[in-house]
Structure formats: C-alpha cells, structure tokens
Amino acid sequence: MTENVGNVIVSGRVRLARNYFDLPFSNAERPENAKLCVQRACEAMHNGTDDVYTLHVLNDMAKTNRMALVEQHLISRDLLQNSSVGAALIRKDQQISIMINEEDHLRIQSLIADFDLPAAANAAYETEALLGKVCGFSFDSQLGYLTACPTNTGTGMRASLMLHLPMLTRFKQMGNINQSVAKLGVTMRGIYGEGSEALGDLYQVSNQVTLGRTEDDIVEAVTAVGKQLIDMEGALRERCLTQQQNELKDTILRSYGILKYAVTMDEKEFMQHWSNLRLGTALELLPTSLCTVDELLTIAQNAHSKLYAADHESGAPVNVARCDLIRERLNA
Amino acid sequence: MTENVGNVIVSGRVRLARNYFDLPFSNAERPENAKLCVQRACEAMHNGTDDVYTLHVLNDMAKTNRMALVEQHLISRDLLQNSSVGAALIRKDQQISIMINEEDHLRIQSLIADFDLPAAANAAYETEALLGKVCGFSFDSQLGYLTACPTNTGTGMRASLMLHLPMLTRFKQMGNINQSVAKLGVTMRGIYGEGSEALGDLYQVSNQVTLGRTEDDIVEAVTAVGKQLIDMEGALRERCLTQQQNELKDTILRSYGILKYAVTMDEKEFMQHWSNLRLGTALELLPTSLCTVDELLTIAQNAHSKLYAADHESGAPVNVARCDLIRERLNA
Numbered sequence: 001m002t003e004n005v006g007n008v009i010v011s012g013r014v015r016l017a018r019n020y021f022d023l024p025f026s027n028a029e030r031p032e033n034a035k036l037c038v039q040r041a042c043e044a045m046h047n048g049t050d051d052v053y054t055l056h057v058l059n060d061m062a063k064t065n066r067m068a069l070v071e072q073h074l075i076s077r078d079l080l081q082n083s084s085v086g087a088a089l090i091r092k093d094q095q096i097s098i099m100i101n102e103e104d105h106l107r108i109q110s111l112i113a114d115f116d117l118p119a120a121a122n123a124a125y126e127t128e129a130l131l132g133k134v135c136g137f138s139f140d141s142q143l144g145y146l147t148a149c150p151t152n153t154g155t156g157m158r159a160s161l162m163l164h165l166p167m168l169t170r171f172k173q174m175g176n177i178n179q180s181v182a183k184l185g186v187t188m189r190g191i192y193g194e195g196s197e198a199l200g201d202l203y204q205v206s207n208q209v210t211l212g213r214t215e216d217d218i219v220e221a222v223t224a225v226g227k228q229l230i231d232m233e234g235a236l237r238e239r240c241l242t243q244q245q246n247e248l249k250d251t252i253l254r255s256y257g258i259l260k261y262a263v264t265m266d267e268k269e270f271m272q273h274w275s276n277l278r279l280g281t282a283l284e285l286l287p288t289s290l291c292t293v294d295e296l297l298t299i300a301q302n303a304h305s306k307l308y309a310a311d312h313e314s315g316a317p318v319n320v321a322r323c324d325l326i327r328e329r330l331n332a
Numbered sequence: 333m334t335e336n337v338g339n340v341i342v343s344g345r346v347r348l349a350r351n352y353f354d355l356p357f358s359n360a361e362r363p364e365n366a367k368l369c370v371q372r373a374c375e376a377m378h379n380g381t382d383d384v385y386t387l388h389v390l391n392d393m394a395k396t397n398r399m400a401l402v403e404q405h406l407i408s409r410d411l412l413q414n415s416s417v418g419a420a421l422i423r424k425d426q427q428i429s430i431m432i433n434e435e436d437h438l439r440i441q442s443l444i445a446d447f448d449l450p451a452a453a454n455a456a457y458e459t460e461a462l463l464g465k466v467c468g469f470s471f472d473s474q475l476g477y478l479t480a481c482p483t484n485t486g487t488g489m490r491a492s493l494m495l496h497l498p499m500l501t502r503f504k505q506m507g508n509i510n511q512s513v514a515k516l517g518v519t520m521r522g523i524y525g526e527g528s529e530a531l532g533d534l535y536q537v538s539n540q541v542t543l544g545r546t547e548d549d550i551v552e553a554v555t556a557v558g559k560q561l562i563d564m565e566g567a568l569r570e571r572c573l574t575q576q577q578n579e580l581k582d583t584i585l586r587s588y589g590i591l592k593y594a595v596t597m598d599e600k601e602f603m604q605h606w607s608n609l610r611l612g613t614a615l616e617l618l619p620t621s622l623c624t625v626d627e628l629l630t631i632a633q634n635a636h637s638k639l640y641a642a643d644h645e646s647g648a649p650v651n652v653a654r655c656d657l658i659r660e661r662l663n664a
Contacts, residue, residue: 187647254593254595256593260589263577264578320578
C-alpha cells in the first residue's frame, strides 16, 4: 500500500437507513407523516444551544439551490424526486447530513475526506443514537433494521469510498474489476450513485449487501477492496510515468491549459479535464493542490456554476460561468 | 480598407524567373552548366567588400538545414528536388534570395513583411540588374523573358501575398473566392506554393499569368485582390466578435492554452492552433505580438524543431522539441 492514499481517494462515506417504528414506510404520499418525521429529527438534533444543524426544506428552496446540495453529496437525487416532502438536516461542517423522507424516513450520512470508514461509521452511530432518543426505529430481532426497500434491510448501512481511477479506466480494467469485486459483495458505481456514469473516472466502491453481515464486516470489506484498487491504480500510474511519460504529461498539461483558458465548457467535458487535473496534481506534475482540485469537482458543476453567475451578476450562461470560476481558482 | 492590414497579411513576395541566354534551360542533368550558373551569380553578388550574400550549396548541407531554408521560404521545395546542383544566394537580412538551378537558372525572390509589392518588385529588379551584368538573360522581343516552363514566360514574375484567412476558411468561403479570383488572373495556393495545403488558414494570392501583362499590371492585380480579401476577412471577424464572441474567444484561448502547455504536438496540429493564435493576437484577445506569432510560424516547423532539439542537446523527439520552443517563446 502506497503512502499517498489521498492521491486516489476523494472521500469516504457511511450511510444508515432508519425508519420510525410507529409509522408506515415511505412518506411520499403521506404529507402528515412526513411532517412528523421532520419534527422528530429537528427535535433530536436541535439541542437548544447553538444550532449545529441547519434544516433545508426542499419545497422552500429554489431548484438550483437544491441541486447544489446534490452536487455537494449532501442529499441524493432520490430526495429531489420527493421534494414535496423531502428535507435535510445538515451539520455546519457538512460532515453529517440527515435526509428526511427520502426512500426511508431517515438516511444518516457521515462524510470523511479520507480512508477512515470506521471513524465515519462511529460518527453515524452517534447521530443515530441522538435521533433514536425521540422515537425508536423499526427493528426485527432476526433481520435487523427494516427499510422501505428490502435491499437495505439488516444493517441499513452503505459504506462507500469515492475513488479516482483514471489509469484503470484508460487501460480498460474497470469491467474486470466490477466482476471481481461483485464476488466480495462489493459494487462499483458512478459519482451520483446507482445507475450514474463514472464521470471524471470517479467510482464509488460500496457494499452490495446489507443483510446477514455485521457493520464491521461491511466497513472492512469495502476498505479492503478500496486498498487493493488504490494499489492497482498506483502501479499503473508508476508504469505510465516511466514508459509513456511524454504522452501522459501531454494529456495532463493540455487539460490544465484548457481549464486555465477555455471560455465555455459543458459539465461532461469539464469532468474529463478534471480527471486529468487530479491525476496531474497527484503526480505532482501541476502546481495545483488536491484540496483545490477536489473543491473544483463540486463548485464547477452546473448548479454551483449558475449560483456563481448569479452571485457575480455576470449574466453569463452556465458554461461560461463554469470557466470563469475555474480560472479564478486555478489562477488564485 | 481597414487600417490593420497586418492583421491579415503575413508577407509579400515578388519572384522573377531568369535564364542565361547562352545556356540551355534546366541544369538538373548538366552539372557543368549548373556550376557555371553558380559562379556567375556569385561573381555578380559578391562585390569584394563585406559579403552581404551567403552562398548555400544544397549538396554540402544536411537535410534538416536544407529543409529549414524551405520553412523560412528562402528556397522552394522544387530546389530540394534538384539538390545535387541547387544552390541559393541569400542576403543577410533574408529579404532577397536568389535560387540557382531550380526550374530556371535563376529565381530572384524579394520578400517583404507587408503589403508593399511595388517595393518588393523594385528590390527584385535591382538584384536582377546586378545579376544581368555578368551575363545577359534569354529574352524574346515579342514574348519577353523565356523560361524553362512556358507558364513563366513573359515577365517571369510571380507576385504574391501570404494572407491569413481563418474566418473566410471557417465560413467556407474559399471555394467561391478561388473561382472568382481566377477570372482576374489571380490564384490562391497553400503555404508552400502550388499544390500545397492551406495549413494554418494561410493562402498565397498570386498572379496566374506571366505573359501579355506588364509587371505593374501584375502587382496591381494581386494587390487589388489582396485588399478585397483583407476587407472580407475583416468584416467576418467583426461580425463574429459581436455575434459569437464567447465561441470565438473560446476557440482562440483554448488553442493558446494548449500551445502554452502541450508536451508533444505534430506539425499539422500546430498549424491549427497557430491559426487561432494569430487570429487572437490580431483581435487583441491574447498578450502575444504578431511578430512573435509570425516568427513561430517558421521556427515551430519540423526542421527548425529538430535543429532546436540539436542545439539544446535535449534528445527530444521533434514533436516534443516543437512544444519546448513554443513554450519558450510564449512565456518569454
């Protein structure tokens, strides 16, 4: 295992699905129950002193602001589908977000910037404990936690690592990897979860199964697969740096030049250049920091770009605003 | 006519074809005559004081050095074909070059950086007068100067303007223009003359016919067509700047970014970006000067890039050396 895990890992995440025991699953068609879930969650997390959590009620928000939360991975695309009842409690440091009235009553999400999934899991359990004080969760002594969709029943846990795997992608290894990790109960998804594309060569490695395994087993399995992928990606990077240095540098530096100078760019093209930008930063071929690069991943998406144009009153189309903000960051 | 003629014009050139009256045309198969032509030309141009002209004997030169003279437009590709007998006398300021043993015994070429073809013609006549003092030229009182190929008979003159016409090219106007100017006895060719591609959106506008027209008529016709093309190109540029500003800027700045950062690039791709670089410089969208840009046109070609790699002992492949020298100039 190489030391520079951060060169491949973008973030880690643990998510717990929970439902109040006294309410039927799924609140999409039950606005009164949905309201009650929001009230209970707020009661649990607002302790009367400084508010650490902010409540975001989707119905009260502009579409762009909702989408910005998706881009920050603080809420899911599925919650947008339930926007008439959906809400989220988001901790100020954005490490914890509690989605309310998504598929389940509660989805507790704990984000970390590195590899430490056990720490993320612990933060999620602490939040779960606070939420459970107001009202208990639907639990079966044989199955474990019960959920709206049976694929989440048991632990209700999804542990995932967001990995940047440009070399494995370029060398067409991802098909094989997908098949191999499936045997370990682990699955690879695109940047916005199930069914989404692997834009920017980003993959979410997460557990497929939630039932019949302990939380620790799940965290361990995802971590083990993540470590292996990091090693494989690292080995390919080193090989490329020795054997195809000019071509590799050329690809990376061209993307950097384009990001620094382009005037208009759509999201899909941005993600391609972003991948090269991150790879070049990790390989120390560029003057950028991983921190800046990973921040760009969020703020150069469509909703954030629209908000940037609005903030700067530039009236720029989204693809132009994206380039404005990218240039601002890269030249900072 | 806009004031910034230099935004479109890259160079002007007048070329005179001459043959010594006492020798048969074409020296490719007559090494003794070829040698005599070189001797006569040297005698005419070396006046005993400081040598203003340098003799380049192709047979004594490395292939790359010969090719570099082609890239500087100081000798023609046709002279390379005759490299066993070919030579060139080149004035130190590179404004005058005399090719010896190309298709004709002598090809006098006078280069200018601007629009002033009459001045270029005068400089060519002065050179011709000096050359003619040693031995007279093949001349017919009815036809004019006689040449190896009948298409050059008469004045033996080709007057040409090298124009950069990116907008006319992009808006697919060049086909129509070719047809129209043909009616005026004017022809459009690529950067390396007859049959060559219009790389970099560069076109040589020159007279088709050398017979039955005076030298002044030829210069006037080429100048008139050149002025009209400059106006047409200028109008399209202005329209684009108003109506498609973001797209135009994007194209230009991306090329600039790529030129500043690419690690390897072939000649053909370079010419595409060069065209955008020149357009952006002319439109004052880039910090570069037309002088630097036009210099790049020569020094970033294959032979010059190879010489650059050799000078810097970098051992870099030609496509990498090209990028090295481009970066050096653009960051200067």
